[in-house]
Amino acid sequence: MTREDDRAREEFTSEAEELLDTLSRDLVEFEAQGTGVRPEVVNKIFREIHSLKGLAGMLGFVDISELAHNLEDMLDRLRMGKIAITKDLIDLLYDSVDSLNRLVIAINDPSLGALVDITALTRRIHHIVSAQPEQKSGDPLSELTIDDQTKKSLTEYEEHRLVENVRAGKYILFVEQTFDLADFDEKLRTLTTNLSEAGEVISTLPVLDTSGGNGIAFRLLYGSMLNDAAVAAIAPDARVSSLRKATSPVKTIAEGGPAMPEAPVDDDLSLRSLSQTVRVDIAKLDHVMNIVGELIIERTQLETLTRSHEVQQVRMLSHELTKISRNLDRKLNELQKSVIETRMVPVGQIYSKLSRTVRKVARELNKEIELVLRGEDTELDKMMIEELTDPLMHIIRNALDHGVESADERRAAGKTDRGHITLNAYQQGNSVVLDVIDDGRGIDPEKIRAVAAKRGLIGEKETIDDKRAFELIFTPGFSTASQVSEISGRGVGLDVVKKNIQELKGTIDVVSAPGQGSTFRIILPITLAIIQALIVRAGGEEFAIPLTSVEESLRIYSRDIRTVERREVFTLRDFTLPLLRLADAFGLSDDHEHGPDTKWFVVVTRAGEKTVGILVDALVRQQEIVIKSIGERLKTTPGVAGATEVGESEIVLVIDVGSLIDHFGGRAREARALAHV
């Protein structure tokens, strides 16, 4: 087998296992609901078998595909109402899923394959399928006024469900609503879920937004026990219209009856969820995470209370409170850990995408490349993985295009014809490190200096060390015209990559040795959901500084602050630490009295290779915080990562150290320098 086949087999195995897992749970649901099973459950099982058949067929797993095909045929008849639900049928489904599971395992361990007897299962399936179909007469759809486009868009199964709903005497309604393109999926799912509690959403048809906006409208075909007025109450933003011709009476609930049913009279009204496993929208996890965050705040308050003087006097009570607080703490940590874990996915998820691109780009560039992928099990927050794909792709394209030389060039330099790009992911404390390493021509710091000087990013005569030179390639406007090519010249430079990484609270650096290659290193926090922060006070306001950016904090006096080249600095051991006054950065009045003995606190922070001392009036405390977005308008404010609630509904800004250094370093320095003149 080639590596490609291996990859395909691995992907199939994991998707098939996931499918069969869901299928087993759905079967339990099916069995529990018995003959009154909701059509959605049957259809879900049908779709799962159908997907499995498609996958197995494509990849040539004959046994799985054949068994799935026979099952699909049986389930299709079942959902179309052509065969009845019996105990035999349910037993058969269980046995089949068991066999499918074995067959999937056997893909990787062929010795197990012999234990599965497909012929016996197939015979049982045929026996059930050969039962006489139930005959129904008449064309119930003639009772409806349904337009052609909608009718044509129904699958055969949907049409069958519509017929069944009409036969059962349900109200058949159009529920039409316009949504914003940005979040229609979420809102539509909510609407569908609400409607499903009192009926069946038969079809979901996207239609043009005729209101003139840029949104998208959906027309749901809905069969329900409720009439249009009652449905309009469930879906207040939707237009609800009835499809039944006036002459066709609805059989179940009399017209003019109560707007809402008094009690569930039909299985369709069951509030049970369809499945025990659902794909969780990350927004919902965010919400749970926020609750955890709020609980943590409560816990902090409880802790403060246990230490307070009044309570100390009542020693027993204090003792009890301490115990509760400690227990609460332990449970909270557990909860927090498990919620974070559910958000985690392996980095390997994006590896296959990346390797495809590498193969393709290498072919286009006529270069021979070996892509080495390491650490694919390293886990990272799902949301961050999504956001990481583009920046990573960009760096890899750059490495392919500009880094790795042509075979001739490589041979001349005494290297192998084939270039190597290594992607290595690993965890380091609470961070995940991603290295993109190539063995190409490397980046010449001299060339960077020349380009930077030409573009006015540094002074003509300015000397900068190599480290600073490498940093310059992430500056907006650095990318040169000669660099733009089909592959990496997509109008975005490394400055955008850096911005993307910073938005994820990460850092990016590069080290390179001319002739030997380059390493781009991305460091990201494992999750953005909850972080430890240092709460500080400056200019009368409190701020939160993420502890991941803090190296140490110390107390100094005004007389310790020196000015070197118009920049305030402080000598920290043998290192000259540049200082940044937080109050200045946010334009707050500095109410400090000024004298050589004025006390300050310096929070030594680091973002990537840069270190800066943030000068504040006081260190307040350390605490866990949940970063919340501060809305569109302030989103791009430099130096601010978001806001958080600390203590009793007090909102403080969370500092983004990386962007604070980038944006305020210069300005705060100049303002200070003027004040000293």
Added chain:
Amino acid sequence: MKILVVEDSSSMRAYLATVIEGGTESYELEIVEAASGFEALKTLPHHKFDAILTDINMPDINGLELVSFLKNHPVYKSIPIMVISTESSDEDRRRAAALGAEEYLVKPFQTGDLIDKLRRLLKVA
């Protein structure tokens, strides 16, 4: 050229992308993947697609509903569509054609068939 592949199975998406990339080496082709009809609707305004390949059986909205929307849309109606489905049902195939889908391919398929149909869709040799 840019094509949109709408398919809810991740391994099937990866397979389709590999086959298409392998069979269309002679010209520049960019594949954008959508894991559902919703994702497809969200991504459509951001690209100019030369062709759309879609599965039928998907959660949320199915392939036929997507085709119906596209073929009734003033901007998207000119994008050629290939429905790739495991549906053996002639009925669904007939419906796809009635809604205006240009090509229909039944899984499992020969890779050559996919590439031929795609070429026809893109009007390239």
